Amino acid sequence: MKHLLSIAFIAITSFMCNANNYYEHCNTPEKKDINEIPKHVEKWLKSELANTSTTVLNSFETPAFFTKRNAKIIGYIKGYDQNLGAKTGIFYYRNQLTRENKPKVLEIHKDGRFELELPLAYPTQNYIVIENQGINFYLEPGQNLSVILNWEDLKAKRTTRVLKNVTYQGPLKQINSDLLHYQLDYPSGGFQKKEATMQPKAFKAYMLNFKTNALNKIKAYEESKAIDKKTSELLKNEIILETYHFLFDYYFHRHWGARQRKKNNIDDTLPEDYYDFIKDLPLHKQSILVNHNFASFINRLEYAEPLQAPSKNQRIETGIATDDFLKYLESKNVTVSLKEKELYTKYQKELSNWTAQNGLKNPELPKDLMNGISAFIKKHESFRKDYLEMRKERMENLKKEKFIKELKQQDSIAAGLGIKNNLIYEIIKSRKLYFYLEYSKTPKEKEWYWTALKKGITSPHVIKVGDVLFNEKVSEPETYILPKNEHGTTIFKNLIAPYKGKLIVVQFWHPHSYYRGKNLEDIKKRRNKFKNNKDIVFLNITNSARSSLEMYESSVKNNGFTNSVRIPQDDYNYLRQLFKFNASVHDVLVKQDGETVYNKFKAWDLEYFLYNKFNILPAE
Template sequence: MKNLFLSALVLLISASMLAQKAKVINNPYYEFRNTGLNTISKIETSPEETRVYIHSTFIPNWWVDFSNEEKLIDCDTKKEYKIKEVVGVKFGQKVRMPSSSDSTFVLVFPPLDQTTQNFDFNDQIFGVSLDEGKAGLKPHNLTLPIEINEWLNKEVDKCKKEPLKDYNSRDFFLEEEGRIVGYIKGYSAKSGITTGMVYLSNYLTGEDYPIVVEIQPDGRFDVMLPLISPLYSSMKIGKTWIPFYLEPGLTLGMILNWEDFLYADRYRHINYKMWDTGFKGKLAKINQQLLDFEFEDRSYFKHREQQKKMTEDELAELYTRKKEMELAKVEYYIKAWRINADKVYPILKNKIILTHAQELYSLARQRKYIARQDTTNKELQKPLPDSFYNFLRDIPLGDHALFINTEFRSFVNAYEFSELITKHTRNIKTQPPVNVYQYLIDNEPLLSKEDKEYALLASKKEKTPEEIEQIKDMQLSYKVFSERYGSTIQKWQELASAHRYKAEVPTWDDAEKELAEKYNIENNLTLDVAKVRSLKYKFENVDKGVAEEFWQDLKEGIEHPYLIATGDKLFEKVYGDNANRAYELPEGTAAEIFNNIIKPHKGKILFVDFWATSCGPCVGGIKRMKETRKEYENSKEIDFVFITDEQSSPEKNYNEFIKDQELRNTYRISGNDYLYLRQLFKFNGIPRYVVIDKEGKVMDDNFRMYNFKTELDHIMKSRSDKLTKQ
């Protein structure tokens, strides 16, 4: 009887092992996928090994690889199974995709425990089921849940305001928040994406104010966006951009699909459009019509080799043909599908026109750069012919609608610094009423005998060869005088700036006149925008009296009341009672992240550098400051803190760089946390430098690191004066 029982047990175990060995699951069910490249097409389990068939779909001729860090993780026990091999492929070997765009790879792992029911593949595919009964089922319910639909309807219905009828409305400029409420179908926090970002900027002041989009565990998001006018922009979630149109005071409902994020990951060589996006609210129809229009692909990867071989004229002609083709496409779209001609049409048309203008401005900048490198090329030293700027004739520089597209921010920056505008300012011939050295002679009571002798010689308009040699022998300079008589020099600089600014105002009129005569540009509202944009820099570099006089003169040539009001606000911000005061960080997630970083360093004035290894100017700035940092490495007064994020500073590059630059107090934080800090200190681009005082307050949230020692002197003096008053 006993032998019979043992025999049965052996047979049962053998049958179990045989069954396990023969177990094959095609198209296994999974809960969530975080990659658009890979799926698991088959699993084979046996007592000896586990084979996972990875079906990769990617761009032809782009490569994929697998490392020796690949693993399976038991969902219940968290036990890890490290990869043993990739059949026919070495670890780290780059395998290029064929023209069919797909390949299947067999990854071999140790045998799974018999109790394993589900596993994760790395951080890419989660909840892969070994249940054969679930094979082939879809992983998500991609329909919109009833409760989410009700929530979206309720929130958009709260908005009672009506949209603008067109863009000629006097309410076009309106400082009011717009709201986006949305939901991502098929979303999971396992994606690692818990935040998104809208990179807002004020195109009048040049100020950035990026806004974090917090994604809830159930896939919902709700974000308020401070606006000054209607906006056609994009929200970035992960690496994917989602376009939207919004007006001040209105609410837009948005429904996204996680599958679109996966397609965007797969087709990362193009600007993938989120086709399965739905909208709710009074702006839903406009958003849908904008989404349905398909712009021509402007992929850098697609055209770069071709464009390298083209001349400047050929490139200009290519860009113009593309513009004309896309404009014709817009005309057809508007007429064939009865699209909103008052709002959708100007947005699409202006986006194409502004993109084209940017391409041509880019050519002009490239030409100027090459001319500086090749000074012997006489052709390059000539200015561009007037005909080059004929594209300005097609741009409605006086229409509100031009300001809606985010492309306008880049365009107006290129426009105001283009040769057409700057040549008028650059040609100002007036000199300050008095030479700096004569000013020192007349106004500096502590001027030494030797310095006065040098100043008398240096201030002479015509010098003899002997006097020139005498000046050289004295080994003095403007820099030396600035260090010795800084206060008086500063007063002269303010006097010189006031004189120059007074002469600059008419140059804007000259530019406007030339643009009207040569390019038939009337009602040049964009030029007035450029005038207002110039104020921030000027206000920050001269005293209140000079700035006030300049602004009063400049505003006489500006008609739009909102532009004048914006200039007044800029003036108040720089010279008002609350200007230059240290401020406390607002309570919230962002401040908590930042305070945890700086907590070990409180008690010192901190110079915080937001940077990345992938940012050339950031890396260059840190290298230039290396010796300066060494001067202060034992300082009890100041210290340096460096903050970057994991995505833009890969770990290997990061470790090598901080070692080479001997950086201390370095923090490499998650991408999600970094977005909060972007919002906190209001910056879209890096490098960005922030100064924190000894109490943890913000002294300067846009510090000029390139002028570190001079600015440091101002900071220390300001702090000393403050302590004296206390």
């Protein structure tokens, strides 16, 4: 009987396999070899690699270096299980010529395939991040690169700066493999430790000696034919950028190393010849832009002490005194009585004292004084409007005069240092544009600053990039509506849904960011001014992968966050892409409709912003 039942069961299950499409295989499938790439993935990779629009560069110092084309990273994770980890990775993209952040999410498919399209204008040597592991790559505009990874490596505890068990495919396979596996000899503990414990002359000698030895090793590696000239160039540039970054870093303002030297009583008085290495910087080479360390290098160079114009930190003297309106009236042959002069002078003094003590709150001045000044201003209302326009124009002209003076001084300094007529110095000048476009109020004003800046720029590419940024910023609206078809929008709207109908001040952060010391106290004070306002809510959003739950909860309590959420890494990646930020802290202001976002909101400007846009004043 049991035998007959077994036969019947086999017959029924066999019929189900043949009659229904419930199963791909009736027999127990063979265990998949996680070390093999499935055929459908191989076919996809091959197809994508064939879809390139440029030829690989033979040299970096050619006009073809600057070519604006999309490039693509494609790949496969062997043994990937979406149920056990990340569904995304991220590329922290930053345009070094314009200072714009535009991180890009790398999407991982259920079968382990992943892809990331990048808008490149020149080659880049950078990295993507998956499961907190850095994966290096070198990519050129118009090229595609395949990257093969192992899930076990990605899930393992991070032990090196970048993942080493990586296989590359495509036309750029060899240069990527060589860049990954060539071992550069960095000191134990890094250069920061040396910077914090050595006097300037000794530190400078140490860094320059490191550079010489490392470059000689790379030269020998190239001469042995182990690597080609392009790979050698990129490896040399990495050494050069690291060396000079830390030489500049030694005296970079408010840096950790300087604080440590002070704490340890190390004399770090600036030697007269400390910065003489500047003349050796290879600032004419296009290839220096390729390495991601160029970002920190150019930041240190543009703010280095020898390159600063003497007038940079000087205050603008407007020549505008508290009695200037009275003088303006007299210049228009308007008779002002002695009593009116005394009234106006007293009002300006009282107002100045009130503002210094109370900020933007409505001034509570004596009633008779306010009545008197109201009558005086109403009497001269037409002149008052003209005066304020004149005052505004005078301030703008003085700012422009200071700007031109600083440019000329910096050009003169650069010429004296022997670094004026080269690509990198022109990039330093163009990087000023972002700031002036952000804070200039009118299109005409923005155009004036860009015209003044590009007079000293000869690189067609740098000018073209500046023109694109200028056109974007001139036409940029004050607000924008969250894009409907982005996954990040869906995530964000779900997070802010409980607060719809209120102004929502959102701050992205994590416990390791700057929430400490004076910065923390400033943020608390600023928020406390609005804590009783029912029309405003503060929401903090953090990434669960950046800290433990215990640290998060402790930080929320200590910082006094009343509304705070901790979301998965994948969701946070999409929000980085949506709001275009790479930093650990980023501020967003959303209007009451839950759809409209302000383009230029900064939390440090909270009181001024709320007052000017919504007429909301801080509470007592």
